[in-house]
Amino acid sequence: MTPSLQLRLVSLIISWTVRKRLGDMRDLEKLKRVFEGRSLPPPRGVSFRADSMGGVAGEWAQAGGDKPMLYLHGGGFVGCSPQTHRPLTGAFALRGFRVFAPDYRLAPEHPFPAAVDDTVAAWRDFAARVGQPAAVAGDSAGGNLAAVLTLLVKAEARRPAGAVLFSPATDMTGGGESWVTNRHRDAMFTDQVANLAEFYLNGADPRDPRASPLLGDLKGLPPMLLHVGESELLRDDSVRFAEAAQRAGSPVAIKVWQGAPHVWQFMHGFVPEARRSLDEAAAFLHKALESAAARSP
Numbered sequence: 001m002t003p004s005l006q007l008r009l010v011s012l013i014i015s016w017t018v019r020k021r022l023g024d025m026r027d028l029e030k031l032k033r034v035f036e037g038r039s040l041p042p043p044r045g046v047s048f049r050a051d052s053m054g055g056v057a058g059e060w061a062q063a064g065g066d067k068p069m070l071y072l073h074g075g076g077f078v079g080c081s082p083q084t085h086r087p088l089t090g091a092f093a094l095r096g097f098r099v100f101a102p103d104y105r106l107a108p109e110h111p112f113p114a115a116v117d118d119t120v121a122a123w124r125d126f127a128a129r130v131g132q133p134a135a136v137a138g139d140s141a142g143g144n145l146a147a148v149l150t151l152l153v154k155a156e157a158r159r160p161a162g163a164v165l166f167s168p169a170t171d172m173t174g175g176g177e178s179w180v181t182n183r184h185r186d187a188m189f190t191d192q193v194a195n196l197a198e199f200y201l202n203g204a205d206p207r208d209p210r211a212s213p214l215l216g217d218l219k220g221l222p223p224m225l226l227h228v229g230e231s232e233l234l235r236d237d238s239v240r241f242a243e244a245a246q247r248a249g250s251p252v253a254i255k256v257w258q259g260a261p262h263v264w265q266f267m268h269g270f271v272p273e274a275r276r277s278l279d280e281a282a283a284f285l286h287k288a289l290e291s292a293a294a295r296s297p
Contacts, residue, residue: 002258002259003258003259003260003273004271004272004273006267006270006271006272007260007264007267007271007272007273007274008259010261010264010267010270010271011187011259011260011261012187014187014188014261015187015188015261018034018188019186019187019188019189019190021034022034022188022189022190022192022193023192024190024192024195025076025192025193025195025196026192026195028078028108028199031076031078031079031196032078032079035075035076035078035079035080035084036075036079036080036081039083039084039086039087040087040266040269041086041087042061042086042087042089042090043087043090043091043094043268043269045063045094046061046062046063046086046089046090046093046094047060047061047062047063048060048061048062048086049062051100053100053121053122053123053125053126053129054118054120054121054122054123054124054125055121055125056102056103056104056118056121056122057102057103058082058100058101058102058103058122059082059083059100059101059103060098060099060100061086061089061090061092061099061101062093062099063090063093063094065093065094065095065097065098066096066098067096067097067098067134067135067286067289068097068098068100068126068130068132068133068134068135069092069097069098069099069100069134069135069136069137069285070099070101070122070123070126070134070135070136070137070160071085071088071089071092071099071100071101071136071137071138071142072101072102072104072119072136072137072138072139072142072143072145072146072149073085073088073101073138073139073141073142074138074139074140074141074142074143074166074167074263075106075141075142076140076141076193076196076199076200077106077107077112077115077141077196077199077200078106078107078108078196078199078200079106081103082101082103085101085139085142087266087268087269088139088265088266089101091265091268091278092137092278092281092282095278095279095282096282096286097135097282097285100122100126102118102119102122104118104119104122104145105118107199107200107202108199108200108202111199111202111204112200112201112202112204112208112210113204113210113211115141115145115200116145116148116152116210119145119146119148119149120149120152120153123136123149123153123160124153124156124158127158127159128158132293132296133161133288133289133292133293133296134158134160134161134289135160135161135162135163135164135285135288135289136149136150136160136162136164137163137164137165137166137281138164138165138166139165139166139167139168139263139265140166140167140168140169140234140262140263141169141196141200142168143165143166143167143168143169143170143226144168144169144170144211146163146164146168147163147165147168147170147213147224147241148209148210148211148213148216150163150213150221150222150224151209151210151213151216151217151221152210154220154222155220159222160222161222161223161288161289161291161292162222162223162224162225162284162285162287162288162289162292163221163222163223163224163225164224164225164226164227164281164285165224165225165226165227165238166226166227166228166277166281167227167229167232167234167238167262167263168226168228168234168237168238168241169234169237170212170213170214170237170238170240171212171214171215171237171240171241172197172200172201172206172207172211172212173206173207173212173215174194174197174206175214175236175240176234176235176236176237176239176240177236178232178233178235178236178237178239179191179194179233179236182231182232182233182235183233185231186231186232186261186262187229187231187261187262188261188262189232189233189234190233191233193233213241214237214240214241217248218241218244218245218247218248218250218252219248219249219250220249220250221245221248221250221251221252222251222288223251223252223253223284223287223288223291224245224250224251224252224253225252225253225254225255225280225281225284225285226238226241226242226252226253226254226255227254227255227257227265227277227280227281228254228255228256228257228260229256229257229258229259229260229261229262229264230256230258230259230260231259231260231261232260232261232262234262235256238254238256239254239256242254253284255280257273259273260273260277264277265277265278265281
């Protein structure tokens with residue numbers, strides 16, 4: 001499908017502004033200013049309330065829906081917060097979910113595996129409190145953490161009933177053809193985005209499945225949907241993860257969007273492809289939760 005005029009315009013604006021401002025991605029203060037700078041407003045009709053899960057602070061996004069979701073924000077493991085991602089948690093709240101977004105610890109002050117530990121702790125408490133099948137979702141670095149979570153708790157009684165990953169980073173080794181073919185096509189990143197892995201891993205093995213879920217045991221995963229842009233550097237992180245999970249027998253689906261920049265779902269207020277992505281993700285998770293509830297004793 002031909003990208004909409006709105007999507008093409010947003011991609012150009014991102015390329016002209018954000019991509020240049022990020023530079024070589026080694027200056028952490030600069031990165032934080034870009035990642036946590038001027039944020040889009042949350043959608044109307046959503047309330048936000050501070051809370052904590054498993055000792056991890058965070059906040060709820062609610063708009064009357066009752067389907068529980070844990071949402072993991074992106075930001076390269078070094079920036080952003082539940083507050084910067086209210087446009088996404090709020091969008092899911094308006095689509096029938098009550099969303100908790102943990103404020104997991106960030107690198108370099110808290111390198112790998114601090115964010116993983118916080119994610120698992122928050123999930124276990126969250127799943128126990130809601131007492132019903134629950135979903136997990138995340139974007140970019142948060143998509144990585146959501147994928148890692150499904151690997152680490154897949155044998156537990158309270159595992160995610162479904163997962164949605166937006167433009168996730170699944171391979172910290174830098175594999176994937178799109179790192180070469182899309183190095184000049186990605187609207188947001190140059191291949192210098194790989195420098196973020198150094199801040200996050202702090203010398204840890206990038207092949208550790210808790211850092212690179214693509215390299216983990218992908219059998220037995222819950223239903224999962226990945227959305228990624230065709231021109232993204234991280235495109236093949238999604239494509240290869242989905243293909244490997246399918247080979248392992250897990251019900252993982254993927255949709256590659258033409259002309260879409262990294263985590264374009266933020267732009268749902270004026271980009272039709274962003275609204276469609278969120279609508280499809282919400283429908284996928286509602287179905288997964290209904291199926292899990294039907295199987296529950």
